[in-house]
Amino acid sequence: MGTRLSKLGVRLRPHMKTAKSAEVAHLACHDHFGGITVSTLAEASFFFEAGFKDIAYAVSMVPGKTHQAARLARAGCRLALLTDDLTTIYKIAKQSEKLGVHFPVSIEINSGGDRGGLHPMDPQLAKIAATITRSSALTFEGLLTHGGHAYNSTSISDIRRAAEDERKSVVTAARRLADRGIVCPVTSVGSTPTATYTQNTSGITEMRPGVYMFGDLAQVDLQCCVTSDIAVTVASTVIGHNKPAGQLLIDAGALALSQDLSPQSVQNTYGRLVDDENLQVIKVNQEHGTVAHLNDSTQFEKYPIGSVVRILPNHICMTAAPYNRMYVIENNTIESMWNRATGW
């Protein structure tokens, strides 16, 4: 990803909500400028303590979190905030002035995901940018969007359309601001699918993919990686043979694997076994997972009760998030243990 984005002439600001690991962040940043993206202030603190000083908190900021953010800013973190609301950013500006801290602030643009952010033509856009510019405690960083609808793609051309939606939305918004004399230093877009397949980055300065560091079955479905690229598995134990149903029971359920299904998934799978793509986790309870063979009968003798199976996650962000560490495996040996950020 680093090489691809360098060639495309955009900065990589990797999203760390997937990895939540300082070791992975160092790997992801080694040939880049060192800025990262996070989704919680707990992640911001975790990565700041690990030496990352240029952090974009890419979830809408609220006044109730200013004190927490100010502690990081005061300690030397360049923490960029995100907003799409005039009243909110005005309050945060006043608080920050009082606290004597400084934040760069981006404005969120809705590029088609319809979750948050302003439409590029929204009249509030210039007002918010002007409010940021006027505050002595804030600097206008630029525009940020995430085309989450890329995850609904069923083809590479769908992904490219979503990437173009991202690009156009911020370029349009930046032009509108330029017409009013407001310079937009950063135009930040992207996800693993759009960063993988975009063909046009004209007017874009930065991309924020995250999942590419590990890959998962959803990314395989999206053609962003192949199964052998998936870098994280969940080790679990076969705890039962449901012979009448032809199913294995494993001790990885909804908590260990998550309940996340790919939006575009044709099969309702929560994961699949590393050594047989037809053995899929078709049901999860809290601590039980049910594995069934998709086409054939399950070979119970290959998976005796007590044997350990490795599960490829469907959506690595959701699967990995609650774990506070991961084990690095080389040649079937645990080489190291990497701590992860958790909570909020």
Added chain:
Amino acid sequence: MGTRLSKLGVRLRPHMKTAKSAEVAHLACHDHFGGITVSTLAEASFFFEAGFKDIAYAVSMVPGKTHQAARLARAGCRLALLTDDLTTIYKIAKQSEKLGVHFPVSIEINSGGDRGGLHPMDPQLAKIAATITRSSALTFEGLLTHGGHAYNSTSISDIRRAAEDERKSVVTAARRLADRGIVCPVTSVGSTPTATYTQNTSGITEMRPGVYMFGDLAQVDLQCCVTSDIAVTVASTVIGHNKPAGQLLIDAGALALSQDLSPQSVQNTYGRLVDDENLQVIKVNQEHGTVAHLNDSTQFEKYPIGSVVRILPNHICMTAAPYNRMYVIENNTIESMWNRATGW
């Protein structure tokens, strides 16, 4: 629940996978014999350290976990294991004999949920019971079932049918063992729905409900509680107003609320606001929740950006599980903080 089960003449062995809290366990056990149920060995350790000495680990045991279980047994915990497999329990018996530890063992019966356990008529049943009885390290505790299909109920009579499935399955299995001279001291059934509505506990010695301690929206749908009974909420902050879509964005997403939908839910809701049952969480991303009004337009002025809303969980077990503590609120003040077991 305690009073109800006392009247029905069965022991309450509350399932602590929902609460994962010693304080809650003490409340749940105060008028009972003190035995509890857990779903992981991490929970068993947590509760043993909190003073609970009679613990049923109600997930199929495997030989790879015997050393971990033995540490608890050696420290004085009466840890009952669960099995439905002859080879497995034979291995565990040999390991336990070698380790010089003792475990009570129950056999899991499938009463209709079709997840794990033996059919009551399975010929393996007597063989497993005999293997347990023969081992100097194991005692035969009895039969255990969980009629998980109660959660698919759409009426109280459905729940009562599931309760009767539970009862019949263990009573049938116990009779078959009695015919071979094997006494079955414990017959353990139940979930919150079946324990709430069962009318016949003839032949049953114990029930293991857990969700009743808190309640949730799924239990409301099942008519096992009313909304005002729900004891746990997730405090979250309004972080955005998506006015074109009429939606609030909150900072509680898939990690904070879980992605669990009730099996019988007609609406795809991940939770709802305490103060308006029509404001429901209709979508969750990792850290974003999308709240929409079901019938009307959202009154944005009632929920300004930065305001804190409390979300009633859809399925409390899944929502609460990753949190390592909960705050006890009385008269809008945090009165105490209770630690919780997490992980495995």
